[in-house]
Amino acid sequence: MAKTLAFGPFRLDAEAGILFRGSEPAALGRRAVALLALLLGRAGCPVSKQALIESAWPSRAIEDSNLTVQIAAIRRTLQDHDGGACWIETLPRRGYRYVGPAVTSDGPDAATFSGPVRGLALPDRPSIAVLPFVNMSGDPEQDHVADGMVSDIITGLSRIKWLFVIAQNSTAIYKARAVEVKQVGRELGVRYVLEGSVRKAGGNLRISARMIDASTGAHLWAERYDRSSDDIFALQDEIAVSAVGAIAPSLRRA
Template sequence: MAAILEFGPFRLDGEAGILFHGAEPTGLGQRAVLLLALLVRQAGVPVSKDALIEAAWPAQAIEDSNLTVQIAAVRRMLADISGEAHWIETLPRRGYRYVGPTVTTSDPDRATATLQAPLLTLPDRPSIAVLPFTNLSGDVDQDYFADGMVDDIITGLSRINWLFVIARNSTFAYKGRAVDVKQVGRELGVRYVLEGSVRKTGTMVRITGQLIDASTGVHVWAERFDRRSEDVFALQDDIALSTVGAIAPSLRRAEINRVKRKRPDSMDAYDLVLRAQPDVDSGMPAQVTQALVLLERAIALEPAYALAHGNAAMCHHCLFLRAGLHEANREASIRHARSAIAHGQDDALALTLAGFSIGMDGHDRSAAFTAFEAALAISPSSALTYILGSVVLGWGGDSDRAIEWSEQGLRLSPFDPWAFAAFDAQALGHFHRGRYEEACRAAYRSVQANPRHSITYVQLAAALAKLGRLQEAKAAAARVLELHPTFRYGRQFQGVNCAPALASSLGDALRVAGLPE
């Protein structure tokens, strides 16, 4: 991922095509951002007109006046916000040169975290983040095993009603980095941080864990567990139970027992689902197709494996909406979702994925929320339930609740890779309520969170069109078709059963932006 460029009061995310003033996106159009990015990267060095034109209009023959107009827009935006006029110098007959404040670069993951998640206050109940465990096996192929161990610990802790648990999608933003536990506590808004390591050698697994009070840096609990690998599920329960016990020694036995849950009988099936998970979460057709191969093998080994069915439903949902709206994918999504519900009454993640497919592809929002509510009853800290639920609510026209659920999901998982979906739901909600500036802001955040997903640009194009910013709306619409050439908004609305009033308003805006019906 490209680095974030920082200069003066600005941040420029070239991959997302957005210039930010502090944490807020500016209205600078995509071509202007491309020009500014090239100038800033070459700070102090002349950049020719030809190089600039190629950056913003690749392989196109255009008049120099187009470049002049875009450079003027850049200068105007920088000057209006900063109060300083001298950012870009004109070099007659040669080109332009950036002469503004010093340019620095930053890690895009951390920049995204800063933009999306200001420091958070502690919840009014015990709160914990489980960081990725270090793989000490000397075999990078065992990373998935260490990650799966952490996933199950988080899932176990999430089943405790009184405990606020940060989702793994946020804690895994820290993977592979040395961290300051106190800083993690501040960034994620939690009191406790669990960190540890996994060493798997032959048939033996050794796990060490330590629980730290992030407000003081004091170690609350530390333990080492040695088990045979076939006993890995008992090991995961031991760690979850010990952690909960350290946070609240007076925890009733009934609450402790809630951590334990049914496990898949086949270790091989479990391994296959762990290996498929990153491709499922990508939401990209080519990757989910790969994931389906592993998931189908897991289901063949264990036909009643709810989480395998839930992930398969998400894969077919992705293929349905993003690879041609084929009825076979919609039917497969619903079929796997029903299997996940039938076999996953104690699995919050399986119920969440199934609910989303039932709501989006099966067009049964009542059944979807029965599944979501069952998931939250099991795991009240399930960020993904709130995020995916907010999407179903947004397309259903339940604007206020969509925004509420999306905000709750982002609070539970501030750095979530599914954040783009939560911001999409916010954009839909604000758009439906006629709050187009707020819709535009949420859409920009969605684009920044996932610049590869076409639906993020759909919301942006609609909001910009309603604001009368037609040049920018058309640029966002062009990006939709670049990412999803067969996109037709009428078919898309039908595919997700968009609420009629919302479909009418969105359709009007997208038509103005230049997207085909």
């Protein structure tokens, strides 16, 4: 294991069990340090509650509330840096994930902390992640169109009570990354993945979207929309409503 993990203005000395901000040690107990080390080691990937508990309370049966207390202590320490309290993301009823600045390691086996890990078990209801849409236009200004499209679709899907939807900040780590849908399913613990692309040509937009079964790689639904880009917000609403209307029955049948 690497001896030191650095992220943002912080440095965690895993061997000594001390978290530093700059050269100053932070007031963080050994259990919280153990939890933080595991989260940093699997940066960007979900870590189950059981794995976290085993890292800080090995071979002991404890209540989830003990884990919650330690995670809160970590967040209080990190919030000394602007936005730091948001670096530890809660995955409801499942676990946590580190989504802060890039983590660097001084150890030769640094890849151990950034490589793929075993994913979480699927929830007991249909589950889906909407990946960042790819901007195919070559125009960085169209990134906001793609991001807005994803946000609207996630909002629409979240209204379906029987569907578990991954939050947008959880899927943002896949932006501009070539990743296998099956890997996304394992890492996020979802059965279905929705992906798409945005392309602008003159005053027109072409949006393509498709839903894939992450366990098999099979395409369950796909659609393409060609619209004028004069009213971006109306376009986003139209596509979100259409996508949600098509996806919901597809998920019930799958």
